[in-house]
Amino acid sequence: MDHDETGCQAPPEGPILCINNCGFFGSAATMNMCSKCHKDMVLKEEQAKLAASSIGSIVNGSSSSNANESVAATVNVQVNTVEPKTISVPPLSFGSSLGENGEVKPKEGPKRCNSCNKRVGLTGFNCRCGNLFCAVHRYSDKHECPFDYRTAARDAIAKANPVVKAEKLDKI
Numbered sequence: 001m002d003h004d005e006t007g008c009q010a011p012p013e014g015p016i017l018c019i020n021n022c023g024f025f026g027s028a029a030t031m032n033m034c035s036k037c038h039k040d041m042v043l044k045e046e047q048a049k050l051a052a053s054s055i056g057s058i059v060n061g062s063s064s065s066n067a068n069e070s071v072a073a074t075v076n077v078q079v080n081t082v083e084p085k086t087i088s089v090p091p092l093s094f095g096s097s098l099g100e101n102g103e104v105k106p107k108e109g110p111k112r113c114n115s116c117n118k119r120v121g122l123t124g125f126n127c128r129c130g131n132l133f134c135a136v137h138r139y140s141d142k143h144e145c146p147f148d149y150r151t152a153a154r155d156a157i158a159k160a161n162p163v164v165k166a167e168k169l170d171k172i
Helices: 035-060 064-068 071-081 149-160
Strands: none
Touching: none
């Protein structure tokens, strides 16, 4: 059969290797790249667009509503208006435990029950009073909980069920 008569295209002469030389086969639909290389390329393009738009919004001092501007114009604005400045930042290591204000937080020890001081780890129970307890002391009657459950329940019921009054009718 002749391919011209049926209207079909002839298959390629052989498989096409990925243009990134990763060893896998590519296709014309993915610009002669394998699926992984094509996905990586698309992700890099999206990240570049996102970075360019966020830099542009920072430079222009506006919110994300100006993200519709072209990327080239945003980059030109950045090059023309931003001057490089050196900022000294103290290096952070993963082992350090610095707080928000640069204060050193004391290392927290293992989590313990507030009643019996037993190590609870991940199985501890947080009470409404704000303390952590083991399985034995997790109930309010077992650890002399100062939280007022009765008042909390009354408030929850009152909030969930507002008082409904009908309007008075005029008598005939």
